Amino acid sequence: MDLRELNPAVKGLAVILCVLLLSFALNPVTPLLTLAATVIVTWSFGRVSWGRWLLLFAPFLLAACSYMAATVLFPRESMAPSPVLLQLGGFEVTRAAAELAASLGLRVLAFSALSLLFILTTDPTRLMLSLMQQCRMPPKLAYGILAGYQFLPLMQEEFRILRTAQRVRDGGFRRSRNPLLQLHRTAIPLLAGAIRKAERVSAAMVSKGFTDSPYRTFYKRVRVTAADWLFLALMVGIVLLSYLAAWRLGYTRLYNGEL
Amino acid sequence: MKLSGWKLRDIVVMSSLSVVFAVVYLLFLQIGVVLTGFMGPMGYEVLFGIWFIVSIIAAYILRKPGAALLSEVVAGAVEVLIGNAVGPILILSAFVQGLGAEAVFAATRYRSYSVRTLMLAGIGSAVFSFVWGYFRSGFAALSWDLVLAMFVVRLVSGALLAGLLGRWIADSLARTGVLRSFPIGKERRARHDAPA
Numbered sequence: 001m002d003l004r005e006l007n008p009a010v011k012g013l014a015v016i017l018c019v020l021l022l023s024f025a026l027n028p029v030t031p032l033l034t035l036a037a038t039v040i041v042t043w044s045f046g047r048v049s050w051g052r053w054l055l056l057f058a059p060f061l062l063a064a065c066s067y068m069a070a071t072v073l074f075p076r077e078s079m080a081p082s083p084v085l086l087q088l089g090g091f092e093v094t095r096a097a098a099e100l101a102a103s104l105g106l107r108v109l110a111f112s113a114l115s116l117l118f119i120l121t122t123d124p125t126r127l128m129l130s131l132m133q134q135c136r137m138p139p140k141l142a143y144g145i146l147a148g149y150q151f152l153p154l155m156q157e158e159f160r161i162l163r164t165a166q167r168v169r170d171g172g173f174r175r176s177r178n179p180l181l182q183l184h185r186t187a188i189p190l191l192a193g194a195i196r197k198a199e200r201v202s203a204a205m206v207s208k209g210f211t212d213s214p215y216r217t218f219y220k221r222v223r224v225t226a227a228d229w230l231f232l233a234l235m236v237g238i239v240l241l242s243y244l245a246a247w248r249l250g251y252t253r254l255y256n257g258e259l
Numbered sequence: 260m261k262l263s264g265w266k267l268r269d270i271v272v273m274s275s276l277s278v279v280f281a282v283v284y285l286l287f288l289q290i291g292v293v294l295t296g297f298m299g300p301m302g303y304e305v306l307f308g309i310w311f312i313v314s315i316i317a318a319y320i321l322r323k324p325g326a327a328l329l330s331e332v333v334a335g336a337v338e339v340l341i342g343n344a345v346g347p348i349l350i351l352s353a354f355v356q357g358l359g360a361e362a363v364f365a366a367t368r369y370r371s372y373s374v375r376t377l378m379l380a381g382i383g384s385a386v387f388s389f390v391w392g393y394f395r396s397g398f399a400a401l402s403w404d405l406v407l408a409m410f411v412v413r414l415v416s417g418a419l420l421a422g423l424l425g426r427w428i429a430d431s432l433a434r435t436g437v438l439r440s441f442p443i444g445k446e447r448r449a450r451h452d453a454p455a
Binding site: 015016019023059060062063065066067069070071074100101104108111115118119124127138140141144145147148149151152155184187188189190191192194195196197198199201202203205206210212 | 262265266267268270271272273274275276277278279282289292295296299300302329333336337339340341348349351394395396400401402405428431432435437438440
């Protein structure tokens with residue numbers, strides 16, 4: 001199985017299902033096991049570079065840590081009394097609070113790992129084709145989005161030209177302290193350029209016979225194969241097994257938006 | 260999904276707006292992560308309004324049913340295409356946020372695009388996204404005072420960073436003349452041509 005060859009729509013569905021299923025967990029074990037399994041799947045079937053993965057994952061490690069700190073230090077009063085694990089200045093860290101914090105932090109990390117699995121192995125154009133062919137996204141919308149998406153590299157170029165032009169003209173307003181003025185000078189011309197380009201591209205598409213007919217044909221077909229369903233079953237199975245393992249270890253608490 | 264009343268031109272313009280703001284959103288996501296490192300969960304709340312801005316701008320320019328919702332969803336999808344670690348679930352979050360703004364525009368039957376409506380649309384997104392975030396991010400574990408404070412900050416951020424800033428950007432764009440053939444430009448001309 002190669003994650004890059006899988007159908008993007010089914011792969012996305014698998015990831016979203018896992019995230020939704022995982023949202024009900026309020027114990028540290030379930031997200032921890034899912035996180036570990038997701039990382040193994042990504043690295044064995046994804047041909048993903050370690051460095052890139054870690055680079056994208058690192059910020060979320062930081063966010064998870066701060067989230068855990070907030071949960072431990074500002075817990076809800078309604079929490080059942082439990083043994084104090086350690087004393088930090090004026091703060092007491094109870095076992096219940098620490099477990100809750102770990103489960104929330106690990107949840108964030110499991111979500112990020114699942115998302116990285118999808119993002120690092122999915123080609124944007126194949127995703128749009130798949131959304132049209134499997135999810136019946138209107139071609140007008142799908143190609144409209146792809147056209148907009150193609151502007152992305154052009155915008156970097158345009159930004160460079162804009163800055164150069166402003167520097168050439170100078171006009172005594174080189175750098176402003178006022179961030180709103182600064183924003184105004186770069187964002188508005190960039191957006192105006194993008195809108196002009198969008199109008200030209202759409203006129204070109206229509207004049208070349210682009211229609212919104214649902215009976216269009218595709219040069220490239222993105223199909224759903226048995227491997228896609230196998231992947232979906234594998235991922236959902238991982239989450240369900242993580243729940244089973246947590247239940248066996250005595251964690252039965254579910255997250256049902258407790259107030 | 261029905262897109263009657265939407266020309267291809269509207270869709271491409273909307274999606275190019277969404278592409279620009281998807282980049283902005285990702286930038287702010289990084290800023291948010293850093294701020295969260297310093298301020299805890301409050302770090303995101305201060306900035307949260309910025310993530311609704313494309314809804315306000317697209318609805319204000321195009322003035323069509325669905326503009327607020329669709330532009331936000333497309334921005335979310337483009338963020339996923341560019342690649343970020345929040346992942347496909349971000350499209351669902353974007354959907355919820357867009358729905359909040361769309362609900363406000365729908366309540367005026369897509370007739371009012373005043374400052375008040377635009378700020379309310381920002382607040383609508385804030386409310387919807389907070390309810391969604393409550394379940395997804397586990398706010399339930401935080402103390403009530405903190406959650407309430409986060410909610411208020413998000414409402415203010417939605418009204419100011421999305422509603423007011425969004426309107427200001429769209430008005431500045433209209434002044435350049437590129438929006439002449441869109442409803443926002445037509446309205447401006449009607450206002451200028453009217454006898455004083």
